[in-house]
Amino acid sequence: MYDEQQSETVNGNTPGTRRVETHSTDYIPGNERHGTVWQQAPFWFMINANVTTALTGVIGAGLGLGIVWSLVAITAGGLFGTFFTAFHAAQGPQLGLPQMIQSRVQFGSRGLVVPLAVVVLIQCGFGVFFVILGANSLSGMTTPHNGPYEVLICSTAAVIAIIGHDLVHRVQRYLSILVLVTFALVTVGVLSEVDLGGLVGAGGFAWTAFLAQFGASAAYQIALAPMVSDYTRYLPKETGTRRVVAMVFLGSLGSATWLEMLGATVTTALPHMDTVEAIRHYGDAFIGGLGWITLAVTLFSVIGVLPTTFYSAAINALSMVDAFRPLRPSARSRVLVIAALTALTYLATVGIPDHYLNSFSSFLSLLAYLLVPWTAVNLVDFYLIRHSSYAISEILAPGGGVYGRWGVRGLGSYAIGLAVMVPFFSTSLFTGPAARALGGADISPLIGLPVSALLYWLLMRGADLSAERDAIVRDPERLLALHDRAAVPVLGTFVPAAPGQATA
Known part of the structure; x- marks a missing residue:
C-alpha cells in the first residue's frame, strides 16, 4: 500500500515503516485489507x-421556522440523506474500489466523466469553505492574518492527504474525542443559558421554510455519498453489510443532526448575531474561555476534514483522466493531483470576495442535487440488479471492459431523474415553476431519487449480463495478475516488467 520495499507486510507495509500510500483508483487486494468496522x-x-x-x-430558522419545526426538518432531512449515503459503505469492502469508479458499471468509463466533474467541483468547493472557516477561527484566536493562515491550513491538509488513507483515518479518529467533549460542553452551555420556554414559542410553521431546511439537511448528507467507499474499501471483504452501514449511518447522522440543531437553536435565540459568534458567546457564558477553545477545536476539525476532500477529489480527478488516457496507479500521480487541487482551492479561497460566498454556497447546494439521481442508480444496481457481484478487473480495464465506455441505461435514468427534479429546484440562484407553485418549497430530492431508481430498475430488467457473468468467473485470476510482482499494472492492462525493473 505504501511506497516501501518490504519483506513481511501488514497492510502492505513493513511494520513501523509507513510512508506514502501508492493506491489511488485501483483495487485493494485481500492481503492489504485491514481495519475494524467500529473505526x-x-x-x-x-x-x-x-x-x-x-x-x-x-x-429554516432564518426563514422564520419555529425551533420545534426546525428540529423536525433537520432530523427528517438528515435521516433521508444519510439513509442513502450510508448504504454506499458496503460497496467498499465488497469491491475494494473507490466510490465513483464503481459507477463505470452503470454509466460507462467515459459516461461517468460528468458526474465525476460535479463531484470534484463539490469537494473542492467545500474545501474552500473549510479553509475560510479554519483561517477565521485562527484569526479569532490570535490576530487576523488570513492569507498566511490559509497557506498553513491548505499545506497541512495536503500533507495528510498525500500520506494517505490510514493517516486520514487516524487523524479523524483521534480528533473525534476532542470534538465530542468540546461540543458537548458548548451544548450544555447553550441549553443552560437559553430561555427554552421562550424559544419554543418563537417562530411558526411554513412549508417553504420547513422544506428548505429538510432539503438542505438531506443534500448536505447526500453530498458525502461519492466518497463513502474511498474510506471503507480497505476493510476486509467479509465485513458485514449491516455493521458497516450502521457505523457510517450513526457516525454521520449523529454529528450532522447534533450540530445542525445547535445552529438552529442559537440562531433562533440570537437572530441578529452571527451563528459562529453566538456559539462562542454561549460557550464563554457557560465556562470562561470555552468559546476560545471552541474556535481552536474548529480549527482542528477543519484540518481533519479538509484532507478527506483533497484525497477523494484527487482520486476522482485521476478517474476522469483515466477514462481517456489509461494511467498507472502510483503515489506520484496522486501526490501531483493533490498538490494541484490544493493550489486551486487556495486560489479560490483568496479570490472569492466575501459578498460572493453566499452565492457560491447556493451554487454548491445546487450541484449537490445533481448527485441524487446518481446515488439512486448506483444503489439500485448494487443491491437490486447485480447483488454486489461485479467483474472488478473489467471495471478497471481500458475502455470499460464488458461495461463499455457509455452506459446508456444509467445515463438515461440519471438524465431523466435530473430533468424531473429541475422544476422543483428552489435556491437563491434558480427556482423552478413547480417550486414556485408550491410557495417556494423544494421537494426535488423526493422526486428525482425514486424516478431514477425505478427507471433504471425497469431498464435493466431486460439487460443481457451473460458476458459479465463470464468475466466474473475469470475475475479472481485477473485480479491476481493485476497485483503480480512480475507485471506492471495499467488499470487492467498487464505489461511485463523489464528484468530488474521495480514493480508498483
Whole structure:
C-alpha cells in the first residue's frame, strides 16, 4: 500500500515503516485489507463535526421556522440523506474500489466523466469553505492574518492527504474525542443559558421554510455519498453489510443532526448575531474561555476534514483522466493531483470576495442535487440488479471492459431523474415553476431519487449480463495478475516488467 520495499507486510507495509500510500483508483487486494468496522463511526462523525454543519441548520430558522419545526426538518432531512449515503459503505469492502469508479458499471468509463466533474467541483468547493472557516477561527484566536493562515491550513491538509488513507483515518479518529467533549460542553452551555420556554414559542410553521431546511439537511448528507467507499474499501471483504452501514449511518447522522440543531437553536435565540459568534458567546457564558477553545477545536476539525476532500477529489480527478488516457496507479500521480487541487482551492479561497460566498454556497447546494439521481442508480444496481457481484478487473480495464465506455441505461435514468427534479429546484440562484407553485418549497430530492431508481430498475430488467457473468468467473485470476510482482499494472492492462525493473 505504501511506497516501501518490504519483506513481511501488514497492510502492505513493513511494520513501523509507513510512508506514502501508492493506491489511488485501483483495487485493494485481500492481503492489504485491514481495519475494524467500529473505526468508521468516529471517522464519519468527524466528517460533519464542524461549524459548517451548524450553519446548515440555520436555514429554516432564518426563514422564520419555529425551533420545534426546525428540529423536525433537520432530523427528517438528515435521516433521508444519510439513509442513502450510508448504504454506499458496503460497496467498499465488497469491491475494494473507490466510490465513483464503481459507477463505470452503470454509466460507462467515459459516461461517468460528468458526474465525476460535479463531484470534484463539490469537494473542492467545500474545501474552500473549510479553509475560510479554519483561517477565521485562527484569526479569532490570535490576530487576523488570513492569507498566511490559509497557506498553513491548505499545506497541512495536503500533507495528510498525500500520506494517505490510514493517516486520514487516524487523524479523524483521534480528533473525534476532542470534538465530542468540546461540543458537548458548548451544548450544555447553550441549553443552560437559553430561555427554552421562550424559544419554543418563537417562530411558526411554513412549508417553504420547513422544506428548505429538510432539503438542505438531506443534500448536505447526500453530498458525502461519492466518497463513502474511498474510506471503507480497505476493510476486509467479509465485513458485514449491516455493521458497516450502521457505523457510517450513526457516525454521520449523529454529528450532522447534533450540530445542525445547535445552529438552529442559537440562531433562533440570537437572530441578529452571527451563528459562529453566538456559539462562542454561549460557550464563554457557560465556562470562561470555552468559546476560545471552541474556535481552536474548529480549527482542528477543519484540518481533519479538509484532507478527506483533497484525497477523494484527487482520486476522482485521476478517474476522469483515466477514462481517456489509461494511467498507472502510483503515489506520484496522486501526490501531483493533490498538490494541484490544493493550489486551486487556495486560489479560490483568496479570490472569492466575501459578498460572493453566499452565492457560491447556493451554487454548491445546487450541484449537490445533481448527485441524487446518481446515488439512486448506483444503489439500485448494487443491491437490486447485480447483488454486489461485479467483474472488478473489467471495471478497471481500458475502455470499460464488458461495461463499455457509455452506459446508456444509467445515463438515461440519471438524465431523466435530473430533468424531473429541475422544476422543483428552489435556491437563491434558480427556482423552478413547480417550486414556485408550491410557495417556494423544494421537494426535488423526493422526486428525482425514486424516478431514477425505478427507471433504471425497469431498464435493466431486460439487460443481457451473460458476458459479465463470464468475466466474473475469470475475475479472481485477473485480479491476481493485476497485483503480480512480475507485471506492471495499467488499470487492467498487464505489461511485463523489464528484468530488474521495480514493480508498483
